Amino acid sequence: MEELYARITEKLEKLYGTFESDKKRFKNSSNSKIARDLGYSDAQFSRLINGTATPGEYERTLQNVDRVLKIKELEKNATTSNLPKPETSRKKNWLIGILAALLLISLTLLILDLQATKTNVEDYPRDYTLRWAFETEFVNPYTKLEELPADCNFPCYKLQGQWELNKKYKIPLYIETDGFHYQATSVKMYTRCAINIEPDGSLLEGYEYQKHEIWYDMTESNISTFMNNNDVKNGESSNYETLDFNKDSRFVKVATVHTLFRNRFTIGDSISRDGQVIGRDLVPVPQDILKDKLSEEKVIFINKKLNLIARNGLEDFSRPINCAESPLPGIDFHDVKEGDLMKFTCKLTTNRVPSVYTKAFKLTRQFIKSTCRQSLDDE
Numbered sequence: 001m002e003e004l005y006a007r008i009t010e011k012l013e014k015l016y017g018t019f020e021s022d023k024k025r026f027k028n029s030s031n032s033k034i035a036r037d038l039g040y041s042d043a044q045f046s047r048l049i050n051g052t053a054t055p056g057e058y059e060r061t062l063q064n065v066d067r068v069l070k071i072k073e074l075e076k077n078a079t080t081s082n083l084p085k086p087e088t089s090r091k092k093n094w095l096i097g098i099l100a101a102l103l104l105i106s107l108t109l110l111i112l113d114l115q116a117t118k119t120n121v122e123d124y125p126r127d128y129t130l131r132w133a134f135e136t137e138f139v140n141p142y143t144k145l146e147e148l149p150a151d152c153n154f155p156c157y158k159l160q161g162q163w164e165l166n167k168k169y170k171i172p173l174y175i176e177t178d179g180f181h182y183q184a185t186s187v188k189m190y191t192r193c194a195i196n197i198e199p200d201g202s203l204l205e206g207y208e209y210q211k212h213e214i215w216y217d218m219t220e221s222n223i224s225t226f227m228n229n230n231d232v233k234n235g236e237s238s239n240y241e242t243l244d245f246n247k248d249s250r251f252v253k254v255a256t257v258h259t260l261f262r263n264r265f266t267i268g269d270s271i272s273r274d275g276q277v278i279g280r281d282l283v284p285v286p287q288d289i290l291k292d293k294l295s296e297e298k299v300i301f302i303n304k305k306l307n308l309i310a311r312n313g314l315e316d317f318s319r320p321i322n323c324a325e326s327p328l329p330g331i332d333f334h335d336v337k338e339g340d341l342m343k344f345t346c347k348l349t350t351n352r353v354p355s356v357y358t359k360a361f362k363l364t365r366q367f368i369k370s371t372c373r374q375s376l377d378d379e
Contacts, residue, residue, distance in 0.1 A: 154201030
C-alpha cells in the first residue's frame with residue numbers, strides 16, 4: 001500500500017505542485033479543492049492523504065489520477081499542435097469527441113466493476129465511475145452555456161443533467177416457466193448534448209446505470225391472473241401495475257440486476273429513444289436467504305432459470321413491444337426545469353395479454369439552469 005500511496009502523490013504533484021509530506025498537502029492547492037476535482041468528499045480524500053484508506057480506495061484513486069493526466073495530455077497536445085487551427089466549432093466537436101472516448105473508457109471500467117469481486121468494489125458504489133466522469137472538473141463532458149450558438153437554437157442544452165426513475169415499473173419475464181418478473185426500481189442517468197454526432201443540438205446522449213430486481217412468484221401464476229383487461233384498455237392502472245412484490249407473501253426476490261445502458265434521445269416535436277446495453281451483471285440472492293423461504297429443490301430450479309435469463313441478456317422480455325415517443329418536457333425547450341419528465345409509455349404482450357408500463361425519467365439535477373440569451377452582435 002505504501003507503493004500505491006507514493007505513486008499517487010507523485011502523479012498528483014504534476015497537477016498540484018510539490019507534496020509536503022509533513023503537512024499532508026500539496027503546494028499549489030488545498031486538499032478540499034483536490035477532493036472536489038477528483039470527485040471525493042473531504043473525508044474520503046483525508047483518508048487517502050493520511051494513509052488510512054483501504055487498498056481498493058488507493059487503486060481506484062490511481063486510476064482516476066491516470067485518467068486526469070491523460071485528459072491534460074490530450075488538451076495540451078491539441079493546444080500545441082503545429083497543424084492548422086480548425087474552425088472553432090470543429091475544434092470544439094473534436095475535443096468533445098475525445099472526451100466522449102475517455103468517458104466510454106471510464107464506463108468500460110464501470111463494467112469491470114459490475115463483474116469484480118467484492119474486495120474491489122466494497123468501498124465504492126457501483127455507479128462510482130459514471131458519477132466521476134460527469135461530476136469532476138476534468139471531464140464534465142456536457143455542452144456549456146458559453147458554447148451555445150449565437151441564436152440559442154439548441155434544443156438539448158437544458159436537458160443535460162442527472163435523471164432518475166420517476167416511478168417503479170414491472171415486466172413479466174417471458175420464458176418457458178411462469179412466475180418470473182423483472183421490476184425496475186432504481187435508475188441514475190447522466191445526459192449530455194451529443195454535438196460530436198449532431199452539431200445542431202437535436203441529439204441527447206444518456207448514460208444510464210440501472211439497479212433492478214428479479215422476483216419469483218411461488219404460485220407460478222399466469223400473468224393473466226394479475227391483469228384486468230378492461231382497465232388496460234381504458235388506460236387505467238392494472239392490478240399487476242399496483243401489485244407490491246415486497247408486501248405480497250407469494251413473491252420472493254431472487255436476484256439484483258446491475259446494467260449500464262447508453263441512450264440516444266432524438267429531439268423534434270417529441271422525443272424518441274433508442275440505445276444499447278454496454279454491460280450487465282446479474283447477482284443472485286444468497287442461497288441461504290432463499291432456503292429460508294424455499295425448498296432446496298426449488299432453489300436449484302430458480303438458479304437454473306436465472307442462468308437462462310442471464311444468458312439471454314434480458315434484452316427482449318416478450319414480443320411485440322411498442323413504445324410511444326415522449327412529449328417534450330415543455331413547449332419551449334428554454335423552459336425545461338428540474339422536476340420535468342421524459343415519459344415513454346410502452347405496451348408489451350405476454351401470452352397474448354397486454355401489459356402497459358411507463359418508464360419516466362425525472363430531471364433531478366440540471367447542469368444548465370440559466371436561459372440562453374441571443375447574441376446582440378447583429379443588431
